[in-house]
Structure formats: C-alpha cells, structure tokens
Amino acid sequence: MKKAILLLTVILAACSTATPPPPVVLPVMLETDSAFIDPSYPTAEVQLAAPNQAANGIEVRMQSVSVEGKSVNANVCFTLPDESDWSILSANLNYGGILVEEFGTTLVSVQEPANGSTGLRCDTLTFVVPPDADLSSTTIMINSIGAIPREGDYCALYMPKIQQSLLERGIGIVLDCMDVNGTLTMQILSIPPDMSQEQAEQIVYSDEFYTVKGPWSFSFNLAQ
Numbered sequence: 001m002k003k004a005i006l007l008l009t010v011i012l013a014a015c016s017t018a019t020p021p022p023p024v025v026l027p028v029m030l031e032t033d034s035a036f037i038d039p040s041y042p043t044a045e046v047q048l049a050a051p052n053q054a055a056n057g058i059e060v061r062m063q064s065v066s067v068e069g070k071s072v073n074a075n076v077c078f079t080l081p082d083e084s085d086w087s088i089l090s091a092n093l094n095y096g097g098i099l100v101e102e103f104g105t106t107l108v109s110v111q112e113p114a115n116g117s118t119g120l121r122c123d124t125l126t127f128v129v130p131p132d133a134d135l136s137s138t139t140i141m142i143n144s145i146g147a148i149p150r151e152g153d154y155c156a157l158y159m160p161k162i163q164q165s166l167l168e169r170g171i172g173i174v175l176d177c178m179d180v181n182g183t184l185t186m187q188i189l190s191i192p193p194d195m196s197q198e199q200a201e202q203i204v205y206s207d208e209f210y211t212v213k214g215p216w217s218f219s220f221n222l223a224q
Contacts, residue, residue, distance in 0.1 A: 041069040041131040046220050053216040057081070060142060060216040067135060067222050072127045074140055074218070075108070080119030081212060083112060084147030084157060089211060093127040095138040100127050135222035142218075146211040153210075154186040162209050173200050 045066035053060050060078040067073075072093060080086050093100040106124040113119035125140070149158060155177040166173050172192040177184045191200040 043068055044222050046222055048218055048220055055214045055216055056212050058145065058212050062218045065220050065222065070128050070131055072129055074125045076125055077120055077122040078145060080113055080121055082157060084153060085150065086121060086145050086147045088123060088142055089146040090143035091125060091141060093138065093140050096134050100129060103127050138222055139217060139219045142214055142216040144211050144213045146207060149210055152184060155184040158209055159186050162204060171203065173204060
C-alpha cells in the first residue's frame, strides 16, 4: 500500500513540474496584404469619349476604364435579349499590338426584362497586363455575349428559333419537345438520310443559337 502511495506521489510531482505547451498564435492578416499595389505600379482612370456601341440589336456601354497595378478594369453594361442568363463570352484587350484574350468578370448588377422593358446586365471586366505596359493606345473588344441554355430553355426559348433557322437553310432536321421523366426535352425526330445523328446534334446544339456576336469596340488612353 505504501509503495502505491509513493508511486502516485511521484507521478503527481512530475506532472506539476512539466512545461506547459506554448500557446497557439494565429497569423494576423494585415489589410495591406490583400490589396497591396506597389507605388511604382500605374494607377489611372479614364472616361470614354464614345461609351456606347450597338451591334445586332444589343447595346453595350463602357463608361469608364481604370488600371490598378496589373489589372485593367472596364465597367460594362449591355442590354439583355431575353430572360436567359446572358454574359460576355468572348473579349480581348489590345495594347501596342499585344493581344490579351484571357479575362475575368465580376457581376455588378442585373435588371431582368419586365413588362416590355429591356433588361440590363453590368459587369466589371478585368484583364491582367505587365505593370510597365504602354496603355496610351488601347482597345477593348467585346466579341460576343451568350446565354448557356438552362434546363428547359431549349423548349421554352430556343426550339422555334432553331427550327426556323434549319428550314431557312434547307436542312431537313425536324425537332419537337417531348415529356421525358416529367420534363419537356427537345428531341430530334428525323434527320436527312445522308446525315448521322452526331452531325445533326452538332448543328442543333451549336452555340450560334444562344450567342449574339458583335463586335463592340472601345478605344481609350490610360497613359499616366
């Protein structure tokens, strides 16, 4: 019994003298860490002299463009053809003969068409350029907008337009909407004898039926 008490005393003494683990210190994110722009990088903004462009029934407005460090940001608004989810599909920035085709978009606002009024969507387009890029003669070209069809859109919006286009081209593809598991789905009912099913699907589901092409071109000078 005495041995057991002695052993317990030794264990308790060891625990009392053990060094406690150091406290966990979480990193602190400084505000400048998330939006730091080197003072040597350019910062400028310009209002466009001709901010409005129209093509194929779509009006596009680009009122202002700015550069912050490596980012060229353009505020763009465009009219919506219908209630589909329209967005800018293709655009590029050209400065000094250098073409930048990769871009990002940030949604600013959407005003859906209602009661016969035209809808409007506004985005911020962002292109990345070197900080020493010469932006004294720059053009942003918006090549197309598009609305990737959602479930049910083919029957509700696109099938009549697709069928009419096929008839006008003399392509003997016949379409119809059929109930598939409770959902109206566009189906290819018949195709010309010299056409494969794959060829017919490529024609019917081409992005030309949910794309409006421009171009809408905007030129500006962002030199410091």
